[in-house]
Amino acid sequence: MERAGPEMDREVPVLLVKVGRYPQSHSTVGVARSFGRLGVPVHAMVEDRLTPTAVSRYLTRALVAPTSGCEPPERLVAAIREAGRAIGRRSVAVATDDEAAVLLAEHAEELSPFLLLPPVPPALPRRLADKGELAGLCTANDIPTPRALAPRDLGELRAAARDWGYPVVLKNVGSFSRLRRPAVGSTTVVSDERELLTACPADSVPSVLVQEYLPPEHAEDWFTHLCCGPGGEPLAVFTGLKLRSWPPGAGVTTRARAVANPPLAALAARLCRQIGYSGVADLDWRLDRRDGRYKLVDFNPRTGAQFRLFETADGVDVVRALHLSLTGRSVPQGPQLARSFGVGQVDLMSAAVTAWQERRPPQGIGPHRGTERAWLCQDDPVPALAEAVRFGGRVAVGVTRRALSGSRRPGRR
Incomplete structure (x- = not known):
């Protein structure tokens, strides 16, 4: 199923850059689908050829390059460089974790013969990903934070x-x-x-x-996903409300809704201008109802896991905006669509635990019009199957470990 979207330069491929082992990543699947549906070739660094991303119909090539993130930086940079060289032409690099974003920024000059990269200050992604440094940046730029x-x-x-x-x-x-x-x-x-x-x-x-x-009875979880051009000028800014997470209350988003929030969008854009951030980012905020302020909790200098929640009426999401900008094309400025986002069985777990904790029936777990599903979709069904197999394997391993642990306790026979 081909979806309408902006006119992309299909001669410029995309390289998904990742560091560390997280094969069950719906953000990487989302990037492959976003570009693949518009005919842009997508190559991805993957752990193995059976990850959900590797089996997507929209992935042009899986480049098997397993890493742990514990390797020396020069080895990680060499792996990224080799992936870029294997494609054969300069590609738009999309970082899907903080470590990849840090390496791309700090080694941009070395990687530039193979990759198209946003002109972000080299040291900035590392500072933003560092929670202590982020607090200082917020204070220096008059951005509320816990x-x-x-x-x-x-x-x-x-x-x-x-x-x-x-x-x-x-x-x-x-x-x-x-x-x-x-x-x-x-x-x-x-x-x-x-x-x-x-x-x-x-x-x-x-x-x-x-x-x-910030106690949940006095707060709401919000996020902004954005893409900025040179000097931190916003190209696309989206805002949304987190409804559930896993683990509940402190984990990754499993259910969310796109909600236009101009004050929050302006706050995020102001921060990016002031620090000169360029590229894609995912910012987590908590609205503290006690003082009415949005407080920045995390600044992730890369593609967010739920970025496919957000799309404009022109078919622009943050990674498409990045590609348009780096290939010299304008980014259409349409309004964001009203959509929701769900992460399959993990959201079912979150809904069940939350309902049990709050002593109420599960809410918002059925199909909704305009829902973007992290895994299941008609035009690319195999990643959902690969995820289900891996998810089932993880559950089985966890149950087995708990059973063996229990059988070894004193007094057990």
């Missing part, structure tokens, strides 16, 4: 949590550290000092950011 601290030791961490009051949020500080030496598995909410010490043992130096917790 209180945050990268503690020097456990004593400073405990003092901050006591001063602000529990619960507090713990996050891995930097982009590569989350892969090499993760302090927490993902964004973690700790409700008391016992949970804090479990997450950050007394014999370790905490490589975490502690952030003020």
Whole structure:
């Protein structure tokens, strides 16, 4: 099924650049579908030839280049360079994780013979992906943000949590550290000092950011997805409301709705202009109803997982806007469409857990008109099958591990 969209330069291919192992990524599938439907060739760095992205009908070629993110930077850059060389002509690079975005920016000169890249200041993506640096950038640019601290030791961490009051949020500080030496598995909410010490043992130096917790009864989760040209000039800005996540309350988006929010769009655009950010980005905000301010929680200098939620009446999404800009074409400025977004079985899990926690029937899990599904679609069904197989395998492994762990406990026979 070919969808209408802007007139793209089909002679300029796309390279999906990724660092680390996350084969079940719906953002990479979304990029392949977005460009492939318009006839733009898409090549992707993948873990193996059976990932959901690799089996998409819209992918021109899967370039098997498995990485962990723990390799020396020069090896990772060499892998990106070889992928670009394999395509045979300069390609628009689309980063799908923070580490890839950092490497593309810091090694832009070396990679430019193979890749078309936005003119972002080389050090900026690393600073934005670093949670401690982001807090300082927000303060310097008059952007509201929750209180945050990268503690020097456990004593400073405990003092901050006591001063602000529990619960507090713990996050891995930097982009590569989350892969090499993760302090927490993902964004973690700790409700008391016992949970804090479990997450950050007394014999370790905490490589975490502690952030003020904004209670859900007084907050809403919003995000902006955008693409900026040279100097941070916005080319496309979208706003949406997060409805559910996995894990509930602190994880990746599983259900969302596109909602036009001009004040939030203007706030995000102002920040990008002031710092000179160029390229695609995904910004997470929390509306604090206690003071009426949108507070920036995360700035991801790459394609967001749910970017396909957003599209204009002209068929522009953020990655299409990037391609148009880097190939010297204008970006149509139509209004964003009213759409919703769902992530299959993960959203069903989130809905079930949320309903159980809140003691109410599950909400918003049926089909809705205008829903963009992360996996299942009529014109590209195989990625959904590949995802289901991998998802089932992960569940089976998890159940087996818990069963074996339980059978080894003292007193069990």
